[in-house]
Amino acid sequence: MSGRRDGVSTDAAQNGPAGTVPAAAIVARPLGALIALPLRLLDAPMRALQRTIGERRMPYVFLAPNAAFFGVFVFLPIAINLWFSVTGGPALFLSERPYVGAGQYGYLFECGSFLDPNSCREDHFWRGVANTAKFTLFQVVAMVAFSLITAVVLNMKIRARGFFRAVYFFPVLLSPVVVALIWKWILQRDGLLNAAITSLGGQKILFFVDPGWAMFWAVLVSVWAHMGFYTLILLAGLQAIPADLYEAAEMDATPRWRVFRRITLPMLWPNMVVVIVLALIKGVQTFDEVFVLTGGGPGTATLMVVQYIYETAFSNQVQNFGLAAAASCVLGVVLFGLTLAQLAASRRRAT
Amino acid sequence: MKMIAKALLLALALAAGVCPALAQTSLRMTWYSDGNEGEVMADLLKRFESKNADIKVVLDQVPVNETLPVQLASGQGPDMARVGDMGGLARYMLDLRPYLKNAAYWEANYAPFLAWMRVPGDTSSIPGFMTQLTLTGPFVNKTLFEQAGIAMPDSKATWQEWAKATKEVAAKTGAAFPIAFDRSGHRFFALAISQGATVFNAAGEPAVVDEGFKRAAQLIAEWHKSGIMSKELWGSVAGSAYRGANEEFKNAQAVMYMSGSWQIGQFDKTVGDAFDWVAVPTPCGPANCSGMPGGAALVGIKATRHPAEVARVLDYLASEEIVAEFYARSLFVPGHLGLAAKGVDYKTASPQAKAALKVFSDEVSKLDPLAYRLQGYTSNRIVFNAVISRLGQAVTGEATLDEAYGRITQDIAQQIAERNKK
Numbered sequence: 044m045s046g047r048r049d050g051v052s053t054d055a056a057q058n059g060p061a062g063t064v065p066a067a068a069i070v071a072r073p074l075g076a077l078i079a080l081p082l083r084l085l086d087a088p089m090r091a092l093q094r095t096i097g098e099r100r101m102p103y104v105f106l107a108p109n110a111a112f113f114g115v116f117v118f119l120p121i122a123i124n125l126w127f128s129v130t131g132g133p134a135l136f137l138s139e140r141p142y143v144g145a146g147q148y149g150y151l152f153e154c155g156s157f158l159d160p161n162s163c164r165e166d167h168f169w170r171g172v173a174n175t176a177k178f179t180l181f182q183v184v185a186m187v188a189f190s191l192i193t194a195v196v197l198n199m200k201i202r203a204r205g206f207f208r209a210v211y212f213f214p215v216l217l218s219p220v221v222v223a224l225i226w227k228w229i230l231q232r233d234g235l236l237n238a239a240i241t242s243l244g245g246q247k248i249l250f251f252v253d254p255g256w257a258m259f260w261a262v263l264v265s266v267w268a269h270m271g272f273y274t275l276i277l278l279a280g281l282q283a284i285p286a287d288l289y290e291a292a293e294m295d296a297t298p299r300w301r302v303f304r305r306i307t308l309p310m311l312w313p314n315m316v317v318v319i320v321l322a323l324i325k326g327v328q329t330f331d332e333v334f335v336l337t338g339g340g341p342g343t344a345t346l347m348v349v350q351y352i353y354e355t356a357f358s359n360q361v362q363n364f365g366l367a368a369a370a371s372c373v374l375g376v377v378l379f380g381l382t383l384a385q386l387a388a389s390r391r392r393a394t
Numbered sequence: 395m396k397m398i399a400k401a402l403l404l405a406l407a408l409a410a411g412v413c414p415a416l417a418q419t420s421l422r423m424t425w426y427s428d429g430n431e432g433e434v435m436a437d438l439l440k441r442f443e444s445k446n447a448d449i450k451v452v453l454d455q456v457p458v459n460e461t462l463p464v465q466l467a468s469g470q471g472p473d474m475a476r477v478g479d480m481g482g483l484a485r486y487m488l489d490l491r492p493y494l495k496n497a498a499y500w501e502a503n504y505a506p507f508l509a510w511m512r513v514p515g516d517t518s519s520i521p522g523f524m525t526q527l528t529l530t531g532p533f534v535n536k537t538l539f540e541q542a543g544i545a546m547p548d549s550k551a552t553w554q555e556w557a558k559a560t561k562e563v564a565a566k567t568g569a570a571f572p573i574a575f576d577r578s579g580h581r582f583f584a585l586a587i588s589q590g591a592t593v594f595n596a597a598g599e600p601a602v603v604d605e606g607f608k609r610a611a612q613l614i615a616e617w618h619k620s621g622i623m624s625k626e627l628w629g630s631v632a633g634s635a636y637r638g639a640n641e642e643f644k645n646a647q648a649v650m651y652m653s654g655s656w657q658i659g660q661f662d663k664t665v666g667d668a669f670d671w672v673a674v675p676t677p678c679g680p681a682n683c684s685g686m687p688g689g690a691a692l693v694g695i696k697a698t699r700h701p702a703e704v705a706r707v708l709d710y711l712a713s714e715e716i717v718a719e720f721y722a723r724s725l726f727v728p729g730h731l732g733l734a735a736k737g738v739d740y741k742t743a744s745p746q747a748k749a750a751l752k753v754f755s756d757e758v759s760k761l762d763p764l765a766y767r768l769q770g771y772t773s774n775r776i777v778f779n780a781v782i783s784r785l786g787q788a789v790t791g792e793a794t795l796d797e798a799y800g801r802i803t804q805d806i807a808q809q810i811a812e813r814n815k816k
């Protein structure tokens with residue numbers, strides 16, 4: 044019944060005022076029928092399956108392909124990773140790797156004090172943890188602050204608003220490696236920034252030799268590269284705030300700062316929570332751009348956990364897959380916790 | 395009928411053309427380059443294919459061989475590969491001996507280096523040949539010395555004398571790097587062996603931190619403190635990452651650059667006549683004036699399904715005439731005893747490059763036996779990586795030298811224990 048009704052409406056839409064059939068429709072109709080053919084062929088077996096297993100179980104049939112995909116590409120690698128983390132030795136195949144129980148985890152957690160990486164057996168891992176925590180904290184604060192300011196400004200009626208929205212989003216489209224290389228050219232000894240500093244009579248600054256500067260630029264470059272995405276989320280939130288609230292505030296002659304504090308921020312808070320949690324997850328996962336920008340240096344001042352995992356598994360002569368897998372699992376647990384927080388925040392937002 | 399006959403003839407002619415192509419064996423060679431050697435190899439392979447229509451070699455040129463160990467561990471990977479970590483990958487190498495036309499030729503010309511490609515206990519296999527023998531050693535910007543009006547130290551000068559001279563030159567010319575030293579454990583051991591490091595204990599196990607080693611480490615630390623070495627190389631990255639100073643040397647920012655013979659081809663091309671550069675003999679320490687040998691080998695891979703064809707390709711490339719051309723065009727020190735004795739005619743090299751090649755060739759005789767032993771040690775990269783990673787931290791002030799020594803010993807022991815887990 045519905046099919047016939049759709050057909051009628053399509054005909055009405057396609058036919059011109061004089062009732063002539065446009066040329067495109069002549070091609071499109073048989074083509075559509077041709078494309079629909081395999082789907083129609085599926086119709087009969089699907090109906091048969093529905094009769095056999097019942098209508099209630101049919102959703103699982105439709106979920107099965109996706110579940111199989113996730114199983115092979117997500118859950119199976121997680122299981123393999125877990126198994127790697129309880130084995131040792133340099134062999135690649137699980138069948139050739141000796142079982143070591145929780146040995147890799149024990150080695151990873153062998154610490155005098157978790158607050159002092161130097162007291163840990165695997166100090167590079169704990170330096171990575173400390174650096175990642177520091178990086179994430181600064182990055183999230185800066186990311187939220189800059190994204191919020193940018194979103195508020197881009198939500199105002201300013202000239203060339205569309206252009207500026209595109210400009211702030213543009214870095215998101217760049218590959219992290221490209222972002223890092225561009226900034227490296229700017230920040231290196233003979234880079235653009237030092238050229239500007241010396242032309243103004245200043246002394247060259249070796250940004251990648253000083254731990255403070257290196258961390259500062261790692262955070263700033265990350266904020267620059269990803270801010271556009273978070274700005275977009277906040278901008279969407281700002282546009283969803285009913286205009287009549289602002290009109291009422293204007294009628295009451297409420298000061299701007301008070302409007303921002305009492306209307307904008309509370310109404311935007313659910314989006315802010317999403318931004319904070321997503322930026323947290325992204326911060327913990329950081330690797331590529333910092334790796335290319337600073338190489339984890341100076342010393343280990345910007346060595347992140349993911350870089351530690353990568354180097355332990357692939358860069359050393361003995362490719363210590365077991366230890367790297369154990370560190371991955373620890374990182375995975377942290378990320379899982381953050382993801383749960385994000386889900387909880389999203390749910391609260393929905394209600 | 396005529397039509398059918400013509401069609402049959404056409405089909406036969408097509409089959410005749412296609413069959414040899416079908417019978418062709420395709421081999422893959424993974425190759426990384428320091429200079430122009432990839433182009434030279436591509437050229438030589440074309441020549442090989444023109445003489446051996448049944449073999450096609452696909453040359454996969456890669457920036458570094460970082461993924462090769464994982465490929466090989468998984469039983470995949472190429473049929474042949476150019477490798478720098480010979481000892482570490484020895485267990486994946488193919489013994490070409492049963493397939494070679496004349497194994498005696500290989501033994502006569504490549505014998506000392508074959509040991510570097512063998513697993514411990516193996517004294518007879520022939521996995522491949524040296525595409526280059528490298529020697530560590532310093533390059534000097536002679537023009538900066540002339541501009542500063544300071545005489546270059548002589549060929550028997552010590553590291554400390556060079557440090558003093560380069561610092562003076564840098565002060566007078568404004569060069570930022572008096573000594574630029576590759577961030578590499580391999581290069582560090584050239585200094586350490588000259589300072590009397592012994593590397594191994596009586597049982598042949600690595601016992602890296604000794605008085606000679608400490609002398610070298612202290613020199614590195616002092617040079618960083620006094621500005622002779624910049625933290626931009628050793629201090630700017632984490633872990634065992636390599637950092638060279640090619641750009642700094644090319645831009646006349648480094649007075650002396652401690653690297654190795656593999657850079658000659660690149661400097662010949664990139665520096666051009668911008669300034670005069672020379673290779674100088676390795677500076678001396680209290681023990682000797684030795685550098686470190688090294689190099690890269692082109693080897694067959696055990697997992698290949700075509701060992702005989704791999705051996706044919708390598709037999710051709712390792713033959714004296716071809717390998718001589720390869721060394722000459724790539725500006726490499728020969729890793730072939732016959733050619734080392736005869737000398738290679740580097741026709742395409744500039745006078746500066748020829749002079750540098752002569753210096754490095756002469757350095758071979760000064761190599762300490764310990765340098766050869768360390769290069770041939772299967773787990774040498776474990777030692778190199780631990781040393782560079784921890785001394786890098788000491789240079790930036792993250793750890794004291796004493797802490798670094800302790801960590802180096804622990805790291806080496808832990809990695810070797812991990813490797814031995816079966």
